[in-house]
Amino acid sequence: MAGPGAGEPAMEDERSFSDICGGRLALRRRYYSPSCLEFCLICPRISLRSLTAVTCTVWLAAYGLFTLCENSMILSAAIFITLLGLLGYLHFVKIDHETLLIIDSLGIQMTSSYASGKESTTFIEMGKVKDVIINEAIYMQKVIYYLCILLKDPVEPHGISQVVPIFQSAKPRLDCLIEVYRSCQEILAHQKATSTRP
Amino acid sequence: MVLKAFFPTCCASADSGLLVGRWVPEQSSAVVLAVVHFPFIPVQVKELLAQVQQASQVGVTVLGTWCHRRQEPEESLGHFLEGLGALFSHEPWLQLCRERGSKSWSCKATRRQGPTPLTPACEDQVMLIFYNQRKVLLSQLHPPAALPERQAGDATASAGGLAAVFDTVARSEVLFQSDRFDEGPVRLTHWQSEGVEASILVELAKRAAGPICLLLACLLSLVSAASACRVFRPWPLSFIWSKLSTCEQLRHRLDQLMLVVSAHRAEGPAQLMRKANTLVSVLLDMALGLLLLSWLHRKDRFAQLAEALIPVADRVAEELQHLLQWLMGAPAGLKMNRALDQVLGRFFLYHIHLWISYIHLMSPFIEHILWHLGLSACLGLTVALSILSDIISLLTFHIYCFYVYGARLYCLKIHGLSSLWRLFRGKKWNVLRQRVDSCSYDLDQLFIGTLLFTILIFLLPTTALYYLVFTLLRLLVVTVQGLVHLLVDLINSLPLYSLGLRLCRPYRLAAGVKFRVLEHEAGRPLRLLMQINPLPFRHVVRTYRLPSCGCPPKHSWGSLCRKLFFGELIYPWRQRGDKQD
Numbered sequence: 001m002a003g004p005g006a007g008e009p010a011m012e013d014e015r016s017f018s019d020i021c022g023g024r025l026a027l028r029r030r031y032y033s034p035s036c037l038e039f040c041l042i043c044p045r046i047s048l049r050s051l052t053a054v055t056c057t058v059w060l061a062a063y064g065l066f067t068l069c070e071n072s073m074i075l076s077a078a079i080f081i082t083l084l085g086l087l088g089y090l091h092f093v094k095i096d097h098e099t100l101l102i103i104d105s106l107g108i109q110m111t112s113s114y115a116s117g118k119e120s121t122t123f124i125e126m127g128k129v130k131d132v133i134i135n136e137a138i139y140m141q142k143v144i145y146y147l148c149i150l151l152k153d154p155v156e157p158h159g160i161s162q163v164v165p166i167f168q169s170a171k172p173r174l175d176c177l178i179e180v181y182r183s184c185q186e187i188l189a190h191q192k193a194t195s196t197r198p
Numbered sequence: 199m200v201l202k203a204f205f206p207t208c209c210a211s212a213d214s215g216l217l218v219g220r221w222v223p224e225q226s227s228a229v230v231l232a233v234v235h236f237p238f239i240p241v242q243v244k245e246l247l248a249q250v251q252q253a254s255q256v257g258v259t260v261l262g263t264w265c266h267r268r269q270e271p272e273e274s275l276g277h278f279l280e281g282l283g284a285l286f287s288h289e290p291w292l293q294l295c296r297e298r299g300s301k302s303w304s305c306k307a308t309r310r311q312g313p314t315p316l317t318p319a320c321e322d323q324v325m326l327i328f329y330n331q332r333k334v335l336l337s338q339l340h341p342p343a344a345l346p347e348r349q350a351g352d353a354t355a356s357a358g359g360l361a362a363v364f365d366t367v368a369r370s371e372v373l374f375q376s377d378r379f380d381e382g383p384v385r386l387t388h389w390q391s392e393g394v395e396a397s398i399l400v401e402l403a404k405r406a407a408g409p410i411c412l413l414l415a416c417l418l419s420l421v422s423a424a425s426a427c428r429v430f431r432p433w434p435l436s437f438i439w440s441k442l443s444t445c446e447q448l449r450h451r452l453d454q455l456m457l458v459v460s461a462h463r464a465e466g467p468a469q470l471m472r473k474a475n476t477l478v479s480v481l482l483d484m485a486l487g488l489l490l491l492s493w494l495h496r497k498d499r500f501a502q503l504a505e506a507l508i509p510v511a512d513r514v515a516e517e518l519q520h521l522l523q524w525l526m527g528a529p530a531g532l533k534m535n536r537a538l539d540q541v542l543g544r545f546f547l548y549h550i551h552l553w554i555s556y557i558h559l560m561s562p563f564i565e566h567i568l569w570h571l572g573l574s575a576c577l578g579l580t581v582a583l584s585i586l587s588d589i590i591s592l593l594t595f596h597i598y599c600f601y602v603y604g605a606r607l608y609c610l611k612i613h614g615l616s617s618l619w620r621l622f623r624g625k626k627w628n629v630l631r632q633r634v635d636s637c638s639y640d641l642d643q644l645f646i647g648t649l650l651f652t653i654l655i656f657l658l659p660t661t662a663l664y665y666l667v668f669t670l671l672r673l674l675v676v677t678v679q680g681l682v683h684l685l686v687d688l689i690n691s692l693p694l695y696s697l698g699l700r701l702c703r704p705y706r707l708a709a710g711v712k713f714r715v716l717e718h719e720a721g722r723p724l725r726l727l728m729q730i731n732p733l734p735f736r737h738v739v740r741t742y743r744l745p746s747c748g749c750p751p752k753h754s755w756g757s758l759c760r761k762l763f764f765g766e767l768i769y770p771w772r773q774r775g776d777k778q779d
Contacts, residue, residue: 032715032724035200036325038715103726104200105199123713194199
């Protein structure tokens, strides 16, 4: 990829932020063109400590059951369950990174990549997007900020039909959200300006 | 707005020529469908486009030029290509260019600002979006939420955004009919230009389908006519047929098969999928049924089943007798009213005795009956399961009878108690006004009323206990039958063809699209790859679910508890006549 020219914004840069629980997040921003921008939020990896703790708990419980029942099937079942559980967790639950791709006059695309490599993508056309905002929510015992896309209501011109949150699993803090919000608003403003022009 | 050029991946290595496709002005996007190669005669190209436009109702025009050249740009070719812009006038005129062997593309879109061709043209920014033409042609977009006020016929080619691209490619199939081996006047490159795809098996199946469908339709109409004329005349028989779940299942399957082999062509993709799903479901059902039949015949299981059935029925009757003896004594330490207890207990014991005699009478014929019923498994596993459910309900008929007796008795008692309770307090139910009114009773009315109230309330525990026990037994049987019906519904309504399609050809069922940014160089236009985002499995099941013959239980938990408390009878049967369709 060509390096940044004089006066042009950087093609790719990476900064580190933290999420609402204090884990480290890395925000990688890729600038393809004035109308196309990609943000990639890399979540903290699965920690060896928690994995060991869960495995030890499950196996100790199985061993305790084994001493009660004297059936060796329990031990093999415990190993099986641990393996399946780990695979299921990696494939369905643990998210490796989340990406937001904004393309002016085309739409906004959100991708979640799981730890096993599976990707799930949602694409929203620009015609349906009303605005991108930062909203507050009550989450457990905290009040957190989250970035979301407002979709237009086809029936009512000033109404909102749906609120689609972005970076739901990574849950970054406000400083990271403000970065993403600024860039999104630049592109949306540009898109609104050009769409009103015939 | 940035101009979006949708370019098929199959044309990326084609020779230079003209770009042919459709321009969507609302989204400022140009959908390229094919490339017309040199040499060509402009009149013939225009004729071909007019033909395609008439056949497909899509506004196909020449959009611009495509240039696939070597390192040094050839001046003559450049001027020639610009001259074509004057020949086929189109606003904006697209000029795509690619260097052979490299990945650098260049795009230009020029617009003339004034009426005369001498005014300077202004250039738009262009974004290239590659798409796989074959997959987009074959796929069907499933919008996330269909608007209620939009009719199906309203979906013209100006539908929003990416649906327009899918629509354009799907409708322009007539443009892709000719390949490079045809001796036509115009040479095109598109996804089928290397040779039109066809499969011998599919063609043979299409030819054979007509007569086979006709034959099957005749047979099925004969069967349905036979079932409609003779059987429903006498009243007791028609009542029985309506209660048996086997008949319902058979009727449902008959309807489905009639739909599949009917002579009408499927109107839209949804109808086609429904037909395919029904056919695959029926075939799988029959295959499973035949498997079951072969398993039953293998080790002479029928005899084993028949031998096991009588002892099981005997055992159930014995357990019921023990239960009644227990109720007639002091069940769970409660003290029952002796006389009523003995009356009810003896009554039910006599019933069980009748039932056992009946079963023993039937025992020599059980094996034959089972064998003949087992033959019906070749009609499908669902039919076999429905027969199982019917056998269960026939064998537990005595439990049902006991439940009805107990419930009626209890219901009578509750109603009596409530009306006498009102009398106790000096009130009465006004049937005309449907409310409780005060009423002055005579002394003897009050006396007898209070006496009856006392009698009823002291007999309540006995009746309530019998009611409770038999209701629990009945609920147990209903649960078992419900599980069997659930399995039958699952087999009936699972859209197996759609699930198989989603597994093997995921691009056919599209929930949307996804974009990937390809290698980008500064100064070159932005290149994206558009891929199809397949529909998740649960959405496939939800969209293409076949209608099942039963309807979901209408009672909520609250109304069920209320009915149980007041002793009203619960009917768990799915009545086909109650369903609205």
